[in-house]
Amino acid sequence: xxxxxxxxxxxxxxxxxxxxxxxxxxxxxxxxxxxxxxxxxxxxxxxxxxxxxxxxxxxxxxxxxxxxxxxxxxxxxxxxxxxxxxxxxxxxxxxxxxxxxxxxxxxxxxxxxxxxxxxxxxxxxxxxxxxxxxxxxxxxxxxxxxxxxxxxxxxxxxxxxxxxxxxxxxxxxxxxxxxxxxxxxxxxxxxxxxxxxxxxxxxxxxxxxxxxxxxxxxxxxxxxxxxxxxxxxxxxxxxxx
Ligand code: UDP
Numbered sequence: 277x278x279x280x281x282x283x284x285x286x287x288x289x290x291x292x293x294x295x296x297x298x299x300x301x302x303x304x305x306x307x308x309x310x311x312x313x314x315x316x317x318x319x320x321x322x323x324x325x326x327x328x329x330x331x332x333x334x335x336x337x338x339x340x341x342x343x344x345x346x347x348x349x350x351x352x353x354x355x356x357x358x359x360x361x362x363x364x365x366x367x368x369x370x371x372x373x374x375x376x377x378x379x380x381x382x383x384x385x386x387x388x389x390x391x392x393x394x395x396x397x398x399x400x401x402x403x404x405x406x407x408x409x410x411x412x413x414x415x416x417x418x419x420x421x422x423x424x425x426x427x428x429x430x431x432x433x434x435x436x437x438x439x440x441x442x443x444x445x446x447x448x449x450x451x452x453x454x455x456x457x458x459x460x461x462x463x464x465x466x467x468x469x470x471x472x473x474x475x476x477x478x479x480x481x482x483x484x485x486x487x488x489x490x491x492x493x494x495x496x497x498x499x500x501x502x503x504x505x506x507x508x509x510x511x512x513x514x515x516x517x
Pocket of ligand 1 (some may be wrong): 385421435462
């Protein structure tokens with residue numbers, strides 16, 4: 277069942293339900309993709325119809341960020357849970373490691389995807405990382421060919437939004453991969469380049485505040501978030517959901 281929040285239709289799933297659904301997609305025929313919008317991405321989607329379509333046509337739309345959960349509550353359509361992209365990714369990696377699924381890591385600065393691959397292989401014995409590529413390339417075709425040659429089943433696409441969502445839609449089918457997941461800065465976290473908030477902050481729903489403390493330059497991006505909740509409240513009052 278989908279829950280619509282300011283124009284984006286989210287899947288109302290727990291992390292483990294999302295992982296099971298994502299894993300099933302990775303085994304099914306054809307090309308599928310997963311998006312993990314946070315309030316910032318919903319805000320972009322409100323202004324950009326192409327991006328909104330790219331989100332809404334994904335096979336799974338996961339609520340990444342406590343702001344989406346709050347907005348759902350304000351709209352009177354509570355979501356079961358927050359589903360951070362990185363938790364979904366970790367769960368999916370666990371399943372791939374158990375079953376021999378082939379994972380390709382695309383994105384971030386040169387060297388980061390390789391470091392993430394090393395760390396993940398240590399954390400998930402048996403995991404097959406069939407290739408990596410940084411996210412600062414000019415031509416799509418050589419990257420598509422590399423993914424195809426690597427016979428990847430799943431690709432984590434970490435190019436930042438909205439670039440990664442457009443990239444998956446445009447190039448995904450030609451790679452032969454069954455599943456792509458847009459995961460923003462997750463490779464930086466897997467590589468240990470940026471640090472995720474400790475569990476204490478995550479449980480309080482304050483991961484965003486921790487990130488702001490570590491990267492104060494994000495204040496401009498985050499300042500728009502209260503507006504997002506006000507818009508959700510406005511949508512409820514107008515009864516337009
Ligand atoms: N990035 C990239 N290619 C680009 C622009 C960005 O690979 O052309 C990477 C960047 O290095 C970072 C990620 O995309 O690893 C975006 O991270 P950000 O923190 O903005 O994403 P968020 O987690 O907030 O969605």
